[in-house]
Amino acid sequence: MKTHVSTYAAVLLKRQWLSNKSFGIIISTPSGFEFEPGQRIRLSCGGHERDYSIVSAPKESDLNLCIRNVTGGKVSGFLSTAEIGTSLSIHGPHGYFTYKPSPRPAVFVATGTGIAPFCSMARSGLTDFTLLHGVRLPEDLYYATQFQQSARTYVPCLTESNKLPANAFRGKVTEYLEKHLPPAVYDFYLSGRREMIRDVTLLIDESFSDSLVYTEMFY
Template sequence: MAPGSLNAPAPPIAGRQTLRLLARRSLSPEVFELDLERPPGFRFLPGQRLRIREGGVERDYTIASGPGEGVLRILVRRVPGGSISPFLCEAPPGTAIAASGPHGYFVFAPAPRTPVFAATGVGIAPFRSMAASGVRGFVLFHGAGRAGGLFYREFLEPRAARYRGCLSRQAQPLPAGTRPGRVTDALREELADGDYDFYLCGRGEMIAQALQVIDARFPRARVFTEPFS
């Protein structure tokens, strides 16, 4: 496995600014989609993050909207007792939110290899942004406990060369296009031999397990990771 080198130039990091919350939608009992105003001239690369500050605490949230869209969209999982997520998940439209960015280097690096995206939960956000920017021909292994957690499936599936939902707690019968088990099971059992660039976004445990599979099956692969806790 070769470590990925994300050499795409990142735009200059903007200073802290105040963004207005335009809309908030519930995607599940725990996950909310927030649309923030996009300041004039704000540029970012798909896969980069906003850093939001509230009460002296900062947290990063990956931008799910594409560079051509007029808002900055993020996914937020409500963490009971969390420092920022309860505020974001309850804030009414019009709320002023302190943010800076863009941050991060988990961006798409075009190459002759087939890109394989693997995501769990809100880790789907960077891949929604990449697809919105025009990235095509990717394989997507999309993990969730149940089908309701396959956020953005309707947007991503028609843009993917191959889409597979991986459901770890879904009762039978499973929805079409999904399989039981985890993303790592699909990587191990369903991906044909070949040369790939892997992009992994999700909890650290998933990424660690995926790296074990990739090391064993695809030792020449390039791998880019974006773990979160």
């Protein structure tokens, strides 16, 4: 990876709510800032530092992030109401959660805003992957249109919805993997909640042994 890790000044350019609990923000790409799809930035505000995966592709002119508005959250709460034009300090890029080409099929598994790094990979032209996105409700399926067009297979996994979108699965990502992923050796990329990463890793050990597992744990 040839990217240069440093601290940069950026500006909040736009905020758009994606559902009633998550929003996307667009911030200016600082001069000289480069990253690989799947990497993240560390954002500082009010003496707090938090990591956010980059949604946009390196070729895009601005940086997009997808942020869950955590109840009582210091940084997500600040970003949910900060005025457009607010100055931000970012450090990065960080992380090694990048796509590694391999002869094995790639299976991406995300929960909630854990979808962000896969979005950057897809926007960068990656298409040869299966993606499971675990959420509670259809409104939480951020970037669905993008993945319907780019993924080889895109399976929304909904845990709390009676109405299922096309090709969606009712249940957790672990249940889908157990019931529907054909036995084989894969490269798994897991991004999101700690519990999902723990449960899927255990399942991979039992049912898809010899597969590789890359993880990006959000919380």
